[in-house]
Amino acid sequence: MLLAVDMGNTQTALGLFDGTELAHSWRMPTDRTFTADELHVRLLGYLRVYDLRLECIDAIAFAGVVPQLTSEWRAVAQRITQNVVAVGPQTADVVRVDAPHPAEVGADRIANAVAAEQFYGAPSIVVDFGTATNIDVVDDRGYYIGGAIAPGLRISMDALVARAARIASIPLDTPQHAIGRDTVEAVQSGAVLGTAAMVEGLVARIKDELGSPRARVIATGGLANVVADSTDVFDVIDQQLTLKGIAEIARRMRDR
Structure with a gap:
């Protein structure tokens, strides 16, 4: 499954996609003081609501307008999977x-x-x-x-x-x-x-x-x-x- 992360200035939206279908979604406050550990714990909690485990995630993609959190989310993603995409210069060829x-x-x-x-x-x-x-x-x-x-x-x-x-x-x-x-x-x-x-x-x-x-x-x-x-x-x-x-x-x- 693919986890999409939209880091806004006020809220961060998370969406878990099974193929092209959005299976589950969550919203959390965007807190610029969050560390990778805190984000990891929150993600675990959201998944447990639906009896899901981190192992169900085989790809993570994120877009963000908060530079302070981009590196933290990247660290979380790299703990889970090597298939990590950040919307930006690396994705310019497909947009x-x-x-x-x-x-x-x-x-x-x-x-x-x-x-x-x-x-x-x-x-x-x-x-x-x-x-x-x-x-x-x-x-x-x-x-x-x-x-x-x-x-x-x-x-x-x-x-x-x-x-x-x-x-x-x-x-x-x-x-x-x-x-x-x-x-x-x-x-x-x-x-x-x-x-x-x-x-x-x-x-x-x-x-x-x-x-x-x-x-x-x-x-x-x-x-x-x-x-x-x-x-x-x-x-x-x-x-x-x-x-x-x-x-x-x-x-x-x-x-x-």
Whole structure:
């Protein structure tokens, strides 16, 4: 089985693939102080929930935007198997990237683009609601060509709470109305509906630039469902898109 690891700034997602099927998945906090030993123990615990052992893993692939943890995860992987793939320069031959500086493109964005093209076709637009809100664009050739990066929904809320003395922490729920009748509704409208409106506007502009009004729009990331309830801009919601992309890149490396 293949273990895919997506190291985000806030959360790390783990996915265990049996062939092309995602058999099990887990999420854990991304803690930059974790050592390889701590990560190893956590992985053992997740596997035991399903009566699985480390021996069931014959390949590990990971993508990360947290350099401090990349070497730790690599150390964990090398304890388990010699078949280890890190999305990045070593995988450049099996992905399609048409950008001025390919090495600067985040591994998670490459994984999203690969999964979008593989499973949903091209052209496509991925909106990943994580620490940042990333929009990744795949053109009609199946190439990742760029996109947009905006502050994430939770970061924006945290900044507002920190700077506005009279606004306490407010749950990120979808409001019923754009006109908030009290402070909670007003903040939810600005945050959630505002994010949805931003995505709608950027997606419309991207489709115009692509010349592809029917490009598929895929939502992923931890807050995708919250925003998706506020807009009809998405054709697909796939919370495991990044993991699928990491696994697909690993399969291409194996088969090349």
